[in-house]
Amino acid sequence: MTNLVDSRGRPLHREALHEPQSARLGWVRREWAEHPSRGLTPQRLHHILEDAEQGNLTAQADLFSDMEEKDGHIMSEMAKRKRAILTLDWEVHEPAGATPQEKRDTAMLREWMSELPAFDELLLDCMDAAGHGFAPMETEWHQVGSVALQRSFTHRPQRWFQTLQHDGNALRLRDGSAEGQALWPLGWVVHQHKARSGYLTRAGLHRTLAWPYLFKNYSVRDLAEFLEIYGLPLRLGKYPAGTTEREKATLLAAVAGIGHNAAGIIPDGMAIDFENAAQGTQEPFEAMIAWCERTQSKVILGGTLTSQADGKSSTNALGNVHNEVRHDLLVSDARQLAATINRDIVAPLRLLNIPGADGRRPPEFRFDTRRFDDLRTLSQALPRLVDAGMQIPVDWAHERANIPKPAAGQAVLVRLAAPTQQPGQSELAAATSQLGAALAVLSRSTGAALVARPIATATGQVDRLASDAAPTLNDWIDQVRDLVERAKNLSEVREGLLALAPDMRIEDYAAALAEALTAAALAGRADILDEARA
Structure with a gap:
């Protein structure tokens, strides 16, 4: 098997078929996340992003995980982006002008792909790359008769990985050395998502989302302090002349605690007055939070009207435009993910189980991203167009309506005859x-x-x-x-x-x-x- 190479020309090693690569690095599995979002400041955020550019991805990966965990808006919008891929059908297509042997090979691959374990979960884990820039899934294999098949795909935290300092696209598994371990070709499915051009370490959406996340945290904290200070009446303690320091401390403790406990005691002769709360407004904080969330929606989904309504510019027409943008993003995500599946799943299955397969004409995994016309609209438009003299191919009409052509001898629906009436009788x-x-x-x-x-x-x-x-x-x-x-x-x-x-x-x-x-x-x-x- 050592004479086989993958689609990148790397030799395929037998070890990946028997044990996961990370099993030899037990210390990586025992590391705890550091949660750098706690006490995050602009200076610290800049330092985290700068370290990632130099190959140290640990702090950046922990921060990105915290962002999805702590910010409900980011979590919601990213879930829409990730789960949209699950709405698409997929198929393994044979090469153009396929020979009988290529058709048989494609049919076998199609059957093996349909039996992959938890394939929907694999797709969701792969889409984690939209935020981080990459998503690693470790592959375990098993033998079913004479066929080697993937038994499981396990998502591994991005903090386990690093890149070379001189090559931001060279992903390595951290092993304590300066450059880390190269990933075994048969042992991983690594989806790299290019939200923008640049090195792998800077390609994820969370790099852009980190700044509005930081500003939003400041605004939420300031709003909480505003509500605590300005939302409660001012408690003013009064003590008579000659009060001892101990009595003053007792009065101060009562004034401080009465706002939360709604009860307290003070020495006789002292008094607590409740003044009106200081004047202020929460609108600046809410405006800043709203701006941050709108920016997050634009970054993740390409627009805001599919996420929330602003009460002023939200219309059905604008919402449809934003949905068009979302479809463009879905098509892009599907094509990038299909390329990863072809490289890291379909190609290994083919190389290991189909001897002599032609590497120049491989079967291709594809998502169906076509959008079909509304049947009611199509059924009304086609008769008029035909009556006007247009020559419309039947294959095109079936494709636009997403209705397959019947196979030979297959039963089809027919139009029922209209009931007979006497001439002129309604x-x-x-x-x-x-x-x-x-x-x-x-x-x-x-x-x-x-x-x-x-x-x-x-x-x-x-x-x-x-x-x-x-x-x-x-x-x-x-x-x-x-x-x-x-x-x-x-x-x-x-x-x-x-x-x-x-x-x-x-x-x-x-x-x-x-x-x-x-x-x-x-x-x-x-x-x-x-x-x-x-």
Whole structure:
């Protein structure tokens, strides 16, 4: 196996198939995080970021972990960014013009990929690289028959790693030496996320988020102090002349403790007065916190309107624009992650289990990032475009609708035939005719006599109904049109319609409808008599 190399030309070593590389560095596993966010200052933050640029990633990795743990807004926005990848379908595609052997190889890889353990968790762990710049997962292998497969992927803290001082992209496992250990090719899945150009140590989003995180912490702390000082009334202790130092100390302790305990005792002859709280406002602190959170949303999701509403500029149109930006980020994340999976998962599976595989034409893992048209919109637009003379390929229509083409002999949906009607007879006319027939039968059974008179057809009664009801309907339409033209917003339209409802009487419309139905019923009865005479 030592004669095999990975996609980067590095030799594949047998050790990675039997034990994790980090198992030989037990002291790294026993290290505790230092939580540098405690007491963080601009000077200290600058020092942490500067150390990371020189290869020491420990403090920066601990700070980035603290930021997601302590800042709820960063945690929420990063969760949206990470979990968006789970909404995408994926597939292992064969190379273009694949030979029968390449098709069989791709089918095997597709089956092995579908059996990977906790694949969704692996994707989430890989997306941790969006904040840190990289995310390392240690791979453990096992043998299933004659096939070597990954048994587990374990996320390792970024603090376990370092880079070379002269190469910020050369990731190493810390072992106490100056340069650290190179990662075993078969032992790791290392996703490197490029949020921006530059070395690995500066590519993560958290490098940019660290500053608004710091400023927000200052504002939250200052707001808490403001509420403690200015939100409570001033307690003023008064003592008489000749009071001893011990009595003064007792009074001071009572004044200090009464604000939180709401109880206390003081010597007789002393007094505690409650003055109005000092004047002040929390608005500057809240404004600073809001600015920091808006900046965080812009950095992580490319906008703010998909995260929160500012009450002034938040509209559906602007929200849609920001969603477009989020989709662009999702496509970028998916492509970067697919490249990592092809390099660190698909390629090792292929090299270890498919002898003689052509390295120039590998199968490719891809996420499906296409967005499909709304079926209702597409179904309305396509017939009109076809009627206008456009030649639309069937394959294109299936792709846009995300509907697969049926395989040979596969059952497909068909359009049901429309129910037959007599020429010129509407559904309402058919219903009234049936009602008239029923009434005619009932009339004969009770011995009632029918008067022969010219009766219009049911279709004519429908026309008459429309004519008789037109004045009432037109009056309603005029009232609503006048209301809409005078209204300044939708709230006024809604309130105006509620006010108009009592005046929009339906008695005239109901009378016209009743007359038409009665005439239709009589017409049905007349038809029955005509058939009986014939």
